[in-house]
Amino acid sequence: MTHDAEPADPSSTPAPGTRPADPSSTPAPGTRPADPSSTPAPGTRPAGRVFVSCDSAARSVGADEVAERIAAQAAEVEIVRTGSRGMLWLEPMVEVETPEGRVGYGPVAPEDVDGLIAAGMLTGSPSIAGCLGLVDELPWMAKQQRVTFARVGVVDPISTTDYVAHGGMKGLRAALELPPAEVVEAVVESGLRGRGGAGFPTGIKWRTVLGAEADLKFVCCNADEGDSGTFADRMLIEGDPFTLIEGMTIAAYAVGAAEGYVYLRSEYPDAVATLTTAIERARAEGWLGPDILGSGFGFDLQVRVGAGAYICGEETSMLESLEGKRGMVRSKPPIPALQGLFGRPTVVNNVLSLATIPAILADGAVKYAAYGTGRSLGTSVFQLGGNVARGGIVETAFGITLGELVNDFGGGTASGRPVRAVQVGGPLGAYLPVEQFGLPMDYEAFAAAGAMVGHGGIVVFDDTVDMAAMARFAFEFCAAESCGKCTPCRVGAVRGVETIDRIMTDTAGSDRARNLVLLDDLCELMTDGSLCAMGGLTPMPVRSAVRHFGEDFHA
Amino acid sequence: MTSEVVAAAPVPVPGRAQRVRELALARQDLRGPLIPILHAVQEELGYVAPADVAVLADVLNLSVAEVHGVVTFYKDFRRTPAGRTTVTICQAEACRSVGAVALAAHAQATTGCGFGETTADNRLTLEQTYCFGNCALGPAVQVGDKLHGRVTPTRLDALLGDAR
Ligand SMILES: Cc1cc2nc3c(=O)[nH]c(=O)nc-3n(C[C@H](O)[C@H](O)[C@H](O)COP(=O)(O)O)c2cc1C
Ligand code: SF4
Ligand code: FES
Numbered sequence: 001m002t003h004d005a006e007p008a009d010p011s012s013t014p015a016p017g018t019r020p021a022d023p024s025s026t027p028a029p030g031t032r033p034a035d036p037s038s039t040p041a042p043g044t045r046p047a048g049r050v051f052v053s054c055d056s057a058a059r060s061v062g063a064d065e066v067a068e069r070i071a072a073q074a075a076e077v078e079i080v081r082t083g084s085r086g087m088l089w090l091e092p093m094v095e096v097e098t099p100e101g102r103v104g105y106g107p108v109a110p111e112d113v114d115g116l117i118a119a120g121m122l123t124g125s126p127s128i129a130g131c132l133g134l135v136d137e138l139p140w141m142a143k144q145q146r147v148t149f150a151r152v153g154v155v156d157p158i159s160t161t162d163y164v165a166h167g168g169m170k171g172l173r174a175a176l177e178l179p180p181a182e183v184v185e186a187v188v189e190s191g192l193r194g195r196g197g198a199g200f201p202t203g204i205k206w207r208t209v210l211g212a213e214a215d216l217k218f219v220c221c222n223a224d225e226g227d228s229g230t231f232a233d234r235m236l237i238e239g240d241p242f243t244l245i246e247g248m249t250i251a252a253y254a255v256g257a258a259e260g261y262v263y264l265r266s267e268y269p270d271a272v273a274t275l276t277t278a279i280e281r282a283r284a285e286g287w288l289g290p291d292i293l294g295s296g297f298g299f300d301l302q303v304r305v306g307a308g309a310y311i312c313g314e315e316t317s318m319l320e321s322l323e324g325k326r327g328m329v330r331s332k333p334p335i336p337a338l339q340g341l342f343g344r345p346t347v348v349n350n351v352l353s354l355a356t357i358p359a360i361l362a363d364g365a366v367k368y369a370a371y372g373t374g375r376s377l378g379t380s381v382f383q384l385g386g387n388v389a390r391g392g393i394v395e396t397a398f399g400i401t402l403g404e405l406v407n408d409f410g411g412g413t414a415s416g417r418p419v420r421a422v423q424v425g426g427p428l429g430a431y432l433p434v435e436q437f438g439l440p441m442d443y444e445a446f447a448a449a450g451a452m453v454g455h456g457g458i459v460v461f462d463d464t465v466d467m468a469a470m471a472r473f474a475f476e477f478c479a480a481e482s483c484g485k486c487t488p489c490r491v492g493a494v495r496g497v498e499t500i501d502r503i504m505t506d507t508a509g510s511d512r513a514r515n516l517v518l519l520d521d522l523c524e525l526m527t528d529g530s531l532c533a534m535g536g537l538t539p540m541p542v543r544s545a546v547r548h549f550g551e552d553f554h555a
Numbered sequence: 556m557t558s559e560v561v562a563a564a565p566v567p568v569p570g571r572a573q574r575v576r577e578l579a580l581a582r583q584d585l586r587g588p589l590i591p592i593l594h595a596v597q598e599e600l601g602y603v604a605p606a607d608v609a610v611l612a613d614v615l616n617l618s619v620a621e622v623h624g625v626v627t628f629y630k631d632f633r634r635t636p637a638g639r640t641t642v643t644i645c646q647a648e649a650c651r652s653v654g655a656v657a658l659a660a661h662a663q664a665t666t667g668c669g670f671g672e673t674t675a676d677n678r679l680t681l682e683q684t685y686c687f688g689n690c691a692l693g694p695a696v697q698v699g700d701k702l703h704g705r706v707t708p709t710r711l712d713a714l715l716g717d718a719r
């Protein structure tokens with residue numbers, strides 16, 4: 001297997017002139033992922049199973065057409081549609097089962113399929129252009145610590161048999177052996193913090209719901225994932241939905257809830273379809289319903305589709321929306337754990353928080369807590385997006401640096417130009433310059449740097465970015481998506497757009513200094529006076545842009 | 556955000572009201588049924604007409620103002636029919652970093668539509684969104700029900716040409 005394995009699509013590899021990619025993160029010459037002697041020669045074995053992603057990102061660049069073409073050309077092979085391994089720059093990727101493991105090819109364009117088959121792709125031939133070697137041994141994959149995403153890209157997402165064969169349902173079986181309070185304590189002990197953004201300890205939240213007296217309790221999964229640059233919730237649901245179902249069932253058992261809802265955004269139709277099918281199959285298996293796994297414990301689950309409002313990712317706004325109202329933020333207290341959906345005690349957790357629970361119960365809280373750093377324990381699913389050469393998802397322990405993610409895993413920019421800024425944690429997160437690439441991914445370290453980890457999304461920008469335009473967009477976004485309940489956010493965001501416009505059009509520069517002071521005042525007011533983090537955090541991207549990229553604010 | 560809508564030949568109003576009522580009655584026992592009902596109405600009838608609001612308020616025993624407030628809060632719910640195909644361009648940060656703003660300008664120049672508008676021949680409606688979760692393969696554009704990644708202006712022209 002030679003390194004003609006380099007992806008053929010120019011848009012998917014760093015263009016000439018980019019800094020050389022870190023050899024440890026890409027199959028570079030000399031670090032070939034698989035020993036040629038260990039992979040079979042072409043034509044030695046009849047074709048068996050072939051895996052092609054049905055993840056919506058992979059489909060957006062032709063995975064369906066690739067799968068159809070393979071089916072048309074080689075009726076004898078079984079094509080399994082999986083989620084994506086997360087190497088999105090290599091999608092559509094084709095994996096072929098061999099005795100040594102799965103050999104990958106990518107990116108494969110539909111029109112490449114015939115030639116690749118003729119060259120021996122379906123036997124796992126290593127000697128053809130686009131062959132990546134054994135996927136599990138690719139340095140990019142081997143360096144990760146996949147817990148939450150262990151099965152994503154590997155299994156058929158809606159196969160209950162695959163799920164069980166790959167360790168599914170062990171967590172729920174283990175939980176049902178314990179009294180609910182002990183399940184809660186295991187989650188506390190794991191150190192798991194909410195992956196939706198705020199990082200509140202999941203076990204502590206569950207303890208509150210368990211302790212609340214009520215006729216009915218709910219578990220709500222927040223799958224609104226509105227942040228730009230985040231797609232891990234979507235990939236998990238499209239790639240391994242039973243993990244989420246199992247996690248929600250464990251949560252329900254732990255706190256005594258009878259009903260669950262997944263609030264899933266309408267922008268993710270494939271995820272809605274996959275999860276709906278998975279719920280039906282789980283019910284048929286007795287994994288949901290009145291008597292789960294014969295334990296006598298009953299719980300059932302529904303998908304609810306959002307309607308295009310970013311603010312419905314905020315938990316109280318999500319609850320209002322589930323109740324059939326406008327998604328207006330509620331003031332807290334009361335907290336949802338005590339008075340949530342329809343006034344009942346409610347667990348509200350992000351997809352990744354809930355999907356991590358089965359592994360914690362199956363393998364032990366201590367094992368999970370051993371990953372990570374400081375008070376940021378466990379693994380996190382980071383998402384590399386924007387102008388990045390190797391975009392996709394990377395699951396590692398907390399503590400990895402921003403630079404390792406962007407440069408080593410991400411390979412720098414897709415355009416081949418220097419990286420200038422990255423936005424971490426979605427539209428309300430800070431813009432950071434390359435000088436901050438030593439920052440470890442750690443909730444406290446980020447907070448100390450005036451930034452946030454949020455849902456783990458990292459968006460890369462090259463040196464052509466206009467940071468004043470990005471700061472303006474932060475206000476524009478807030479103005480468009482504000483729920484409108486409080487004045488600092490509703491009016492402040494509009495004033496913010498106007499103020500940046502004044503700064504940008506002030507060619508004489510006569511009022512620039514005064515307008516920058518006004519901008520800072522406005523940011524302070526929004527930070528201090530907003531009811532929720534929509535208005536309260538919009539100043540974060542704006543202020544970080546002014547602080548680190550001040551030169552862009554001079555017309 | 557249904558794209559292939561049947562609105563070219565609107566259902567006669569009495570028939571429409573009847574159908575809206577059926578869609579609502581079939582879901583009224585859900586907890587918090589209004590949003591699933593609105594999705595169902597829009598999916599089948601293409602948009603949520605002002606006249607539908609009164610029907611829904613009646614079935615759910617809500618005030619017309621309450622239902623109106625919900626319909627207008629959420630961007631997904633259209634109050635008028637869309638064109639035959641809806642083209643939605645992501646305008647959020649990750650797509651911006653790879654040229655989504657220029658792509659949108661190109662689409663607007665080609666179609667003669669701003670965001671939220673429909674071509675005069677009713678063929679296309681142009682919309683923007685903030686994020687399809689395809690942020691590693693941007694710019695992302697949805698044409699009808701199909702999501703496309705890494706869309707260049709040339710590629711967009713081809714997609715718009717295909718949309719009939
Ligand atoms: C404006 C805004 C948007 C949010 N969007 C999301 C979201 O899309 N998904 C999510 O899980 N949490 C989101 N959150 C955080 C939720 O309010 C809540 O903290 C979280 O869902 C709790 O789950 P966790 O403890 O598992 O993180 C958002 C918060 C704010 C203020
Ligand atoms: S900060 Fe904005 S989104 Fe949050 S409650 Fe106030 S108006 Fe609503
Ligand atoms: S930012 Fe465009 S798809 Fe996410």
